[in-house]
Amino acid sequence: QVQLVESGGGLVQPGGSLRLSCAASGIIFSNYHMGWYRQAPGKQRELVALITSLGGTNYADSVKGRFTISRDDAKNIVDLQMNSLKPEDTAVYYCNAKTTWREYWGQGTQITVSS
8 A cells, every 4th residue: 555644734934944754655665756746726736846766856946946855765755845935835735656657646735834
């Protein structure tokens, strides 16, 4: 049974920081490209950051320089460090695991950036 469990969401003031973590089980983690997506109310789900199985990274333009994705293949964890948060970062954030043949999603965690 595959599980992706996100943690670390919550309420933060503009300019603040949060760190999201996604713990994976039931997959050979090192084989998977891992990503963080987000969906704001009334908007489509969008890619925030991706880290490939080889450690290459890709970021949405809106978060470049503020967010950092990392992975620990020994612990089956992918993290998203979010700094200088803005109100427009408010969304449900989802962990994603993907190979050529399979794709899995976490249940999502809410991030609210507000004063």
